[in-house]
Amino acid sequence: MGEFARTWSATYNSVAMTSAGSFGGTSWNTFGQVFYLKEATMPAAGAHDIVVTASGAFAGDIDCGAVSFSGVDQTTPVSGYNHSTATAVTASLDITSATGNIVVSTVSEGSATATYMFTTTGGTVRWNRDGNTGAPTATWGATQTGAATTTCGWEFGTMQRRIFLPVVRSAYMTPSVFLSTRKPVPEV
Amino acid sequence: MALAYDASSACTYPQSSQATVTWSHTISGDANRVLVVLVTAIWVSSPERGPQPITA
Numbered sequence: 001m002g003e004f005a006r007t008w009s010a011t012y013n014s015v016a017m018t019s020a021g022s023f024g025g026t027s028w029n030t031f032g033q034v035f036y037l038k039e040a041t042m043p044a045a046g047a048h049d050i051v052v053t054a055s056g057a058f059a060g061d062i063d064c065g066a067v068s069f070s071g072v073d074q075t076t077p078v079s080g081y082n083h084s085t086a087t088a089v090t091a092s093l094d095i096t097s098a099t100g101n102i103v104v105s106t107v108s109e110g111s112a113t114a115t116y117m118f119t120t121t122g123g124t125v126r127w128n129r130d131g132n133t134g135a136p137t138a139t140w141g142a143t144q145t146g147a148a149t150t151t152c153g154w155e156f157g158t159m160q161r162r163i164f165l166p167v168v169r170s171a172y173m174t175p176s177v178f179l180s181t182r183k184p185v186p187e188v
Numbered sequence: 189m190a191l192a193y194d195a196s197s198a199c200t201y202p203q204s205s206q207a208t209v210t211w212s213h214t215i216s217g218d219a220n221r222v223l224v225v226l227v228t229a230i231w232v233s234s235p236e237r238g239p240q241p242i243t244a
Contacts, residue, residue: 030229039221052209056207058207060229066213071190127198
């Protein structure tokens with residue numbers, strides 16, 4: 001397992017977050033995990049630090065995103081999780097959810113070739129750190145309206161003003177896609 | 189109160205070869221909040237990255 005034998009934890013405002021699922025392995029040299037924190041231990045409104053920590057030194061690249069919601073069913077706030085890996089310019093993954101859910105997805109790209117990414121299934125991009133920054137990896141996150149089965153699709157490309165050397169890169173695309181669904185609080 | 193999106197954030201580059209990643213997220217003051225954090229860790233060797241792009 002090497003680097004991916006690490007265990008990971010997350011805190012918000014120094015309060016430990018709960019894991020909703022993870023995966024990791026050597027086949028794609030990727031690891032991923034979803035954490036959440038509920039209202040009961042949430043701090044007052046305002047800016048607070050999120051800290052993600054590996055159990056040991058990690059020589060790879062870490063991409064993280066966060067999204068917060070209100071009006072969430074506190075019993076089962078994150079009701080599903082799924083992931084996939086691929087080596088293509090597109091990625092798609094289904095997750096079982098429900099009408100009224102919001103589905104969160106993230107995609108990261110490990111060859112630093114992606115300079116933009118867009119959802120192909122109507123998602124709203126919530127964070128974007130593309131390959132133009134010189135970062136070794138790139139990552140995006142989105143939310144979209146849930147259905148009985150929600151498909152989250154992504155596609156990446158490169159900006160025209162960039163000139164790439166005439167070498168076809170092995171597309172080390174989409175090491176991971178995480179999806180989590182969340183139930184709404186019933187209307188009173 | 190209906191389910192609603194409030195805010196998002198992401199860690200900034202560089203976050204390579206670190207065991208700890210820290211960034212700030214602004215939480216709302218609304219009721220029944222939940223924060224979801226999604227972590228991806230990737231290890232890619234130099235040959236797999238291929239040549240770096242030339243910026244015009």
